[in-house]
Amino acid sequence: MAKRLAPLLNRVLVEKIVPPSKTSAGILLPEKTAQLNSGKVVAVGPGARNRDGQLVPVSVKEGDTVLLPEYGGTEVKLGDKEYHLYRDDDILGTLHD
Template identity: 80%
Template sequence: MAKRLIPSLNRVLVEKIIPPSKTSIGILLPEKTSKLNSGKVVAVGPGTRDSNGNLIAVSVKEGDTVLLPEYGGTQINLSDKEYHLYRDEDILGTLHD
C-alpha cells in the first residue's frame, strides 16, 4: 500500500523535476545549461489562519509546476520516491507553457 502525505497548514509537497542529461539522440548536455530548479506540486495543505481566524489558502494547487529556491525545503522519501516539503511562501512562482 502506497503512503500519501497530506501537508499541514501552508506546506506544499513537491516532486522535483530532474532535467535530462542528454538529448534524444544521445548528446550529453552540460549540467549548468539544463538546470532549472523546478518541481511538480503533489499535495497541498489547507492553509493558515490570520489573526481574525480567516483561512488564507495556499497559492498553488496539485499539478502546478513551480519554481523552487536553490536551498531549503525538507526532503521526504515515500514509496521509494524523493519529495520535498516547502512552505507556500518559499515557492518562487508557477511555471506555465
Template identity: 75%
Template sequence: MAKRLVPLLNRVLVEKIVPPSKTNSGILFPEKSTKLNSGRVIAVGPGIRDKEGKIIPVTVKEGDTVLLPEYGGTEVRLGDKDGDFYQRRYHLFRDDDILGTLHE
C-alpha cells in the same frame, strides 16, 4: 501499500522535475545546463490562520508546475521500505518559499 502524505498548514509537497542529462543521440549536457529548479505540486495543505482566525489558503494547487528556490525545502522519501526500488523523493516547501508558477 504506498504511503500518502498530506501537508499541514501552508506546506506544499513538490516532486522536482529532473531535465534529461543527455540527448537521444547520447550527447551529455553540462551539469549546469541540466539544473532547472521546477517541480510539480503533488499535494497542498489547507493554509494558515490569520490573527482573526480566518484561513489564508495556499496560492498553488495540485498539478501546478512551480519555480522553486535554489536551496531549501525538506526532502521526504515515500515508499514501502528504505531500500524500496520504487521509493520516490519529494520536497516540502512553505507556500511563501515558492517563487512562482510556470505556464506553457
C-alpha cells in the same frame, strides 16, 4: 501498503523535476545548463490562518509546475520516491507552457 502524505497548514509537497542529461540527438548536456530548479505539486495543505483567524488558502494547486528556491525545503521519502516539502511562501512562482 502505500503511504500518502497530506501536508498541514500552508505546506506544499513537491516532486522535483529532473531535467534530461542529454538531447534527443544524444548530445550530453553540462549539468549546470540543464538545471532549472522546478517541480510538480503533488499535494497542498489547507492554508494557514491570518491574525484575524481567517483561512488564507495556499496559492498553488495539485498538478502545478513551480519554480523552487535553490536551497530549502524538507526532504521526504515515501516508498522509493523522493519529495520535498516547502512552505507556500517559499515557492518562487508557477511555470506555464
